[in-house]
Amino acid sequence: MMVDVDLLVHRGPFTLDVSVSVAPGETLALLGPNGSGKSTMLAAIAGLLTPDRGTIVVGGKVLTQVSDASDASDASGRNSQVPAHRRRIGLLGQDPLLFPHLSALENVAFGLRSQGITASLARARARQWIEDVGLASFADRRPAELSGGQQQRIAIARVLATEPDVLLFDEPMAALDVQNASLVRTLLRERLAERHAARHATAAGRGTGRSSVAPATIVVTHNVVDALVLADRVAILDRGRIIDIGVVARVLGQPANLFAATLVGLNLIEGIVETPELVRTPDGRRFSPENRLPPVGTEVSVVFPPSAVTVSSVRAATGATAPAMPNSWRATLELLEPGVNGIRLTFCNDTVAAEAPPTQLLAQQLSAGDDVTASIDPAAVTVYPRQSAVPKVPAVPKVPAVPKVPAVPKGPGKALP
Numbered sequence: 001m002m003v004d005v006d007l008l009v010h011r012g013p014f015t016l017d018v019s020v021s022v023a024p025g026e027t028l029a030l031l032g033p034n035g036s037g038k039s040t041m042l043a044a045i046a047g048l049l050t051p052d053r054g055t056i057v058v059g060g061k062v063l064t065q066v067s068d069a070s071d072a073s074d075a076s077g078r079n080s081q082v083p084a085h086r087r088r089i090g091l092l093g094q095d096p097l098l099f100p101h102l103s104a105l106e107n108v109a110f111g112l113r114s115q116g117i118t119a120s121l122a123r124a125r126a127r128q129w130i131e132d133v134g135l136a137s138f139a140d141r142r143p144a145e146l147s148g149g150q151q152q153r154i155a156i157a158r159v160l161a162t163e164p165d166v167l168l169f170d171e172p173m174a175a176l177d178v179q180n181a182s183l184v185r186t187l188l189r190e191r192l193a194e195r196h197a198a199r200h201a202t203a204a205g206r207g208t209g210r211s212s213v214a215p216a217t218i219v220v221t222h223n224v225v226d227a228l229v230l231a232d233r234v235a236i237l238d239r240g241r242i243i244d245i246g247v248v249a250r251v252l253g254q255p256a257n258l259f260a261a262t263l264v265g266l267n268l269i270e271g272i273v274e275t276p277e278l279v280r281t282p283d284g285r286r287f288s289p290e291n292r293l294p295p296v297g298t299e300v301s302v303v304f305p306p307s308a309v310t311v312s313s314v315r316a317a318t319g320a321t322a323p324a325m326p327n328s329w330r331a332t333l334e335l336l337e338p339g340v341n342g343i344r345l346t347f348c349n350d351t352v353a354a355e356a357p358p359t360q361l362l363a364q365q366l367s368a369g370d371d372v373t374a375s376i377d378p379a380a381v382t383v384y385p386r387q388s389a390v391p392k393v394p395a396v397p398k399v400p401a402v403p404k405v406p407a408v409p410k411g412p413g414k415a416l417p
């Protein structure tokens with residue numbers, strides 16, 4: 001179902017101030033630095049905390065309405081807060097939080113039972129869901145007899161079985177090793193695609209019949225792979241505000257802020273087009289990329305990979321004066337650390353990073369504290385107009401698409417480790 005969120009939350013000196021809508025069947029990945037307010041936003045949507053002001057509307061039904069700093073349940077009747085357990089919102093964090101004394105099957109059936117479904121029907125549906133997450137032969141085990149990845153898959157079955165109107169995932173893969181994270185991610189993608197195929201549950205004869213509209217999904221993550229695999233749109237949250245939102249390819253493919261750029265392994269500097277061939281940055285760097293530039297005067301983002309930056313010792317440079325050429329600048333090496341494709345170099349008072357093969361650094365005997373000339377390959381520089389404000393991109397209902405080849409085997413005897 002469509003979820004519309006407009007929130008103001010104060011937590012000590014921190015303020016969350018966000019407004020976002022997610023369409024039925026759409027998955028929004030929420031990315032942002034530590035402490036930017038991602039979990040606070042989910043907690044408010046789930047009804048676990050009352051905002052200082054704002055509204056949360058799901059499928060046209062008002063779940064939270066707080067018009068000022070007064071208590072949400074005040075006597076005036078203007079404000080309202082539907083309790084968390086009556087929200088039809090499925091919340092899954094990095095901890096599966098299964099009941100330890102119940103079997104996997106009973107855990108999944110529990111949520112259905114609490115919706116008033118009879119014991120036998122709840123067990124039948126729970127068994128089907130456990131099959132769907134590839135753990136049919138583990139149905140009678142208790143959580144302590146399951147691996148972390150298996151427990152998380154049972155938790156996914158539990159949350160999906162109740163057919164919530166909104167799904168909230170708070171770093172669901174964060175506690176898993178790489179292999180299990182990949183399995184759970186694939187499983188989530190497939191099960192979400194199924195959920196998003198409208199009326200899937202009803203057509204399959206195991207839905208409650210109430211949920212003919214696909215849920216809106218929000219996934220909080222620090223992992224760019226989660227966004228690429230699961231999301232239709234990405235929102236970047238920074239210090240309690242959404243600083244960018246849009247389709248995954250734009251927000252992560254043409255990053256408009258340092259956080260998104262760093263996440264996808266790129267440098268980003270902001271500048272202004274000074275001449276048809278030249279961009280100048282506020283700190284005086286000049287870039288002359290090979291590609292055509294936007295019109296003179298346009299504020300732009302200059303983006304390039306660390307591997308496109310080469311450094312040479314100023315000691316070794318001939319006639320070493322301040323570099324006058326575009327695409328190069330003086331810097332002081334701060335840190336040398338292992339990188340993805342070599343040694344990663346960072347510089348004093350600079351957000352730019354470089355990456356160089358160890359042999360190149362050894363040949364120059366470079367170490368922290370050395371003054372260097374950094375040069376950039378102009379062919380590797382991308383320049384595009386700067387995103388000045390959060391773009392108004394409407395939530396777009398997703399076209400249902402169920403993957404043809406399930407990556408997670410189903411049914412007894414095919415359970416994954």
Ligand SMILES: Nc1ncnc2c1ncn2[C@@H]1O[C@H](COP(=O)(O)OP(=O)(O)OP(=O)(O)O)[C@@H](O)[C@H]1O
Nearest residue numbers: 011012014032033034035036037038039040041237
């Ligand atoms: N229970 C609380 N009481 C007071 N302040 C809190 C509470 N929980 C979180 N905060 C503060 O609210 C701000 C946002 O925290 P939140 O957990 O929402 O961020 P986050 O983006 O989810 O961070 P992370 O990526 O580290 O999980 C932080 O400044 C944090 O210190």
